[in-house]
Amino acid sequence: MIEFENEQTNVEQKVDNSANTLLDKEEFKNPENIAFSCRNVDLYYDYGEKHSLKNINIDILKNKVTAFIGPSGCGKSTLLRCFDRMNDLIDGCKVTGDIKYMGQDINEINTIYLRTKVGMVFQQPNPFPMSIRNNICYGPRCQGIKNKDTLNKIVEQSLKDSALYDEVSDRLDASGLSLSGGQQQRLCIARTIAMSPDVILMDEPTSALDPIATLKIEELIKELKKKYTIIIVTHNMQQAARISDYTAFFMLGELVEFNETEEFFAHPRDKRSEDYITGRFG
Amino acid sequence: MTNLKKIVNSTKETFVDIGLGFKKSFKNFINFFKVDKSFKSMNSKQKRHYIARKLKDGGINVGTVCFGLFTVAMLIWMVVYIFTTGSSTLTWEFITSDYTKESLTLYTGEKNYFEAGDLTFENTTNAEIFSEKWGVALENGVDNMQNNIVYVVHIEDGSPFNDFVNKDGEAVEISDNFYCNYLSVSKTGADFSQLNGSELTAEEMCQELEQSNYILGANFMTKGEGIKGSLLTTLMLIGFSLLFSLPLGIGAAIYLGVYAKNGPITKGIRTLIDVTSGIPSIIFGLAGAVIFIPFVNSISGLTGGNIFTGSLTMALMLLPTIVKTTEESINVIPKSLTQASLALGASRTQTTFKVVLPNAMPGILTSTLLSIGRIIGESAALVFAMGSMIGNTASLSSGYASLAVHIYVILGGEAPRYAAACAIAIIILIVVLVLSLLVKLISLRLNRFKGAQ
Structure with missing residues (x-):
């Protein structure tokens, strides 16, 4: 009887949590609007020893910027890496629950196809040690595109889209490593755009950059929003407030609150969110 | 190019380091003979301790420097020995020639001898050692084992040396890489002597040739010993x-x-x-x-x-x-x-x-x-x-x-x-x-x- 009671309370907790994290808005009801949906997602590192994500329920809208915020080690980057299955590369990492991309279970999608549709930009700018042109051509070439004209068009278009074209158009054959940090990060974004993905995942893309480069990247994100769904992980609450449409707040592997950005920062529903926003901890 | 510069710089630094090391040990060596100013104010026990420590430290310092020098000296000696011993042997010919020697025994045809006529040959080359009687120019040389050998560098037209044949009676041309191993000669036709290239210099061989009236046979060889x-x-x-x-x-x-x-x-x-x-x-x-x-x-x-x-x-x-x-x-x-x-x-x-x-x-x-x-x-x-x-x-x-x-x-x-x-x-x-x-x-x-x- 006691066990039964325990189960009951567990179920209640789950329902309770999802009330805070699944939005009851009109645009979330139409499944065609939703890029990613997570239901009861748990993630374990080190062969089940470390429980890093606990019962995550969240929907990500298409063509919107969704920001993940929270203190270090709260699992926001981990969840981000679930979306393009980069966690598969880590030994002893196990994901349970349903993650759906465009209504399809991501475990049933070919990893390579998924990663062409879901691009990722990393924390440290990490261009390949090759020329700027080859950096951008890398992804398309891996997909078997060999036509030089097509590749040149892709290079030009993605550099223009990432607001880098004017700065590097005269030295496309210079090494990608010869650019400044901010330029390198925009090159990484251009490299991702070159795959013409639907979703761009950004894992703290500005944490290694100075304020001016950060500003450029933020402007770029506002531009990119028109074409792509963007999920951005950030430590910087002001940044989340400036650029995102929706904000999700994580703590200790739990998704505490998910709401429209303005609403979230103006009227946090959860005590922990309020404490974090007002800077009482973290 | 920048890489090259880096290498040059690092090599330079290494040498500077070695130099500084020697300077330091030299200073230590000098300091060994200096006595601290505070030495006078020490009591006898302190003095004894001071001297004992100084001797011990000095001994260790001298030891390390000596071992270091010994190691460097051994390596340098080895390299110097190899280069001085080997450098004269290391020629382009040494690298490109065969290991085994090729021997060419020459015969004098049906008559079994060449006879020197009365006529003399004129030296048409710049060669210094020239036998007017036989019309050949000789030269000193060394083989790949550093032995002295004699080359026949030039044969005048009409010289009997052009008429050598091999065992089957076919005409033979002596190419440049063959040296003269020996010549069988005779002064009167009744005696017989062998002029060995390894025993005689070119000048001596030329003199012997001038005194001989008959050539009975010859043997030519390639240098060999190549790698x-x-x-x-x-x-x-x-x-x-x-x-x-x-x-x-x-x-x-x-x-x-x-x-x-x-x-x-x-x-x-x-x-x-x-x-x-x-x-x-x-x-x-x-x-x-x-x-x-x-x-x-x-x-x-x-x-x-x-x-x-x-x-x-x-x-x-x-x-x-x-x-x-x-x-x-x-x-x-x-x-x-x-x-x-x-x-x-x-x-x-x-x-x-x-x-x-x-x-x-x-x-x-x-x-x-x-x-x-x-x-x-x-x-x-x-x-x-x-x-x-x-x-x-x-x-x-x-x-x-x-x-x-x-x-x-x-x-x-x-x-x-x-x-x-x-x-x-x-x-x-x-x-x-x-x-x-x-x-x-x-x-x-x-x-x-x-x-x-």
Whole structure:
């Protein structure tokens, strides 16, 4: 009887949590609007020893910027890496629950196809040690595109889209490593755009950059929003407030609150969110 | 060019360091004889202690400097000995000539002798030593063993020397690389004497010729003792060994560095590789003789050791080095690069061949150069696995000696040929020096990842 009671309370907790994290808005009801949906997602590192994500329920809208915020080690980057299955590369990492991309279970999608549709930009700018042109051509070439004209068009278009074209158009054959940090990060974004993905995942893309480069990247994100769904992980609450449409707040592997950005920062529903926003901890 | 400058600078710094070290020890040496000002104010016990410590420290300092100097002196002495002994032997001819001597015995045709007529020949060349009676110009020379020999550098038209025939009576032309081993001459027709090129100088031989009226026969020889065959064999051995070992080693390194999970099996393989790199080469030679020679011979139908058995043995020896160096250079590549490639939708294989391998290239090149150095220097294993017969040329089907084995062979026996061995040693030393400079140059390029995560 006691066990039964325990189960009951567990179920209640789950329902309770999802009330805070699944939005009851009109645009979330139409499944065609939703890029990613997570239901009861748990993630374990080190062969089940470390429980890093606990019962995550969240929907990500298409063509919107969704920001993940929270203190270090709260699992926001981990969840981000679930979306393009980069966690598969880590030994002893196990994901349970349903993650759906465009209504399809991501475990049933070919990893390579998924990663062409879901691009990722990393924390440290990490261009390949090759020329700027080859950096951008890398992804398309891996997909078997060999036509030089097509590749040149892709290079030009993605550099223009990432607001880098004017700065590097005269030295496309210079090494990608010869650019400044901010330029390198925009090159990484251009490299991702070159795959013409639907979703761009950004894992703290500005944490290694100075304020001016950060500003450029933020402007770029506002531009990119028109074409792509963007999920951005950030430590910087002001940044989340400036650029995102929706904000999700994580703590200790739990998704505490998910709401429209303005609403979230103006009227946090959860005590922990309020404490974090007002800077009482973290 | 910048790399070259870096190397020059680092070499300079090394010398400056050595110089500073000597300066420091020299200062210590001077300080040993100086006495502190506080010495006078010490009591007798302190003084005794002070002196004892000073002596002890001085002794240790002098000892370390002496040992250091001794080591440097020994190395320098070895290199200087090799260069002074070998440099006169090391000529282009030494490198390009055959090992075995070619002998050419000449006969004088039906009459069995050439008779000098009354006529005299005029010297139409600039040669100093000229026999007017026989119309030949002679010259002194040395062979590859530093023995004196006599060359016939010029034969005038109409000279009997043009009429020499071989055993079958066919006319023979003496080419430039033959020297005169001996001439059989006679003064009166009844006596007989042999003019040996190794005993007489060109001047003496010319005098003897002038006094002789008959020539009965001659023997000409090539210099021999060259290392052309061993050099070609070594080059061939390098080629085949790398051909066998590089794909295997790089493949194994990719497996260990990229695909293998860190389990007991992988750890076992790594330990095995570490152990293998410490096995003495003679044991590899044994393995080559016992395993590869029967294996290759049963496939190809050859007998004994040959270039394939040798290079397979060398490949086995080189694998640990290649695997280790390549795997290290794969591990140096930042994880963020491979992750970026995978996140762009590249497959694991594409990532390996487009991102990992190109960036591991410096490491692979380094291991290749180290391997070449090892192949050139290896002798013990090759004596058993390939063969110790010195050849005139390289051949796929027979196991001739490589350069190191050549040294082993010519130093054995009753008359060790130190000069020739030293000449080969110079070649090996220079090659190894160039290779190690190249390795340094490449490892400078490896450093470009050190700043990145």
